[in-house]
Amino acid sequence: xxxxxxxxxxxxxxxxxxxxxxxxxxxxxxxxxxxxxxxxxxxxxxxxxxxxxxxxxxxxxxxxxxxxxxxxxxxxxxxxxxxxxxxxxxxxxxxxxxxxxxxxxxxxxxx
Amino acid sequence: xxxxxxxxxxxxxxxxxxxxxxxxxxxxxxxxxxxxxxxxxxxxxxxxxxxxxxxxxxxxxxxxxxxxxxxxxxxxxxxxxxxxxxxxxxxxxxxxxxxxxxxxxxxxxxxxx
Numbered sequence: 001x002x003x004x005x006x007x008x009x010x011x012x013x014x015x016x017x018x019x020x021x022x023x024x025x026x027x028x029x030x031x032x033x034x035x036x037x038x039x040x041x042x043x044x045x046x047x048x049x050x051x052x053x054x055x056x057x058x059x060x061x062x063x064x065x066x067x068x069x070x071x072x073x074x075x076x077x078x079x080x081x082x083x084x085x086x087x088x089x090x091x092x093x094x095x096x097x098x099x100x101x102x103x104x105x106x107x108x109x110x111x
Numbered sequence: 112x113x114x115x116x117x118x119x120x121x122x123x124x125x126x127x128x129x130x131x132x133x134x135x136x137x138x139x140x141x142x143x144x145x146x147x148x149x150x151x152x153x154x155x156x157x158x159x160x161x162x163x164x165x166x167x168x169x170x171x172x173x174x175x176x177x178x179x180x181x182x183x184x185x186x187x188x189x190x191x192x193x194x195x196x197x198x199x200x201x202x203x204x205x206x207x208x209x210x211x212x213x214x215x216x217x218x219x220x221x222x223x224x
Contacts, residue, residue, distance in 0.1 A: 030210075042217045048210075
């Protein structure tokens, strides 16, 4: 089946730093979704991307849908302690029935 | 407010017992899903349902069972056949539109000893 590879697997940064993480696939995706999971909670949708080349912002978060449709990245500017969590990328499988999830990027922010 | 509710938040069981996790949504979503998450891991699909009285196996269905008697409810039973049941279980729902994002519950942490 399709796989999404996220990198890095984990990041430990200082408060105020900018963060960048990405998601790649060997096959084309028509939609990219970015979720954040706070510790002990369910994932929450951050940004949805529906068009190749699309760049979308949500506050301090910016995500882009790669032109090749095989990758996407998420940037967080001026990180704060509440940015801590696991960030997942996801996209519908070939049949469009199921979401495939990446393995997640665990972000830790030092105050 | 519309949302998806999982209960209980924490569940403890003895090995060999079946246990049922509850998931209810009032978002009027047709599709519902169960995922399993192990520490430091991503999400793995157990079962999903796109319509009442019908459901499909996901990637790791062995040792689990589900039912979908009502649109709003999609309970998951972890049976004694599941060899490593201790995990964080997440329920989600969505519209049937292929681009529709999933809405997740807050999870149930199951510990089996």
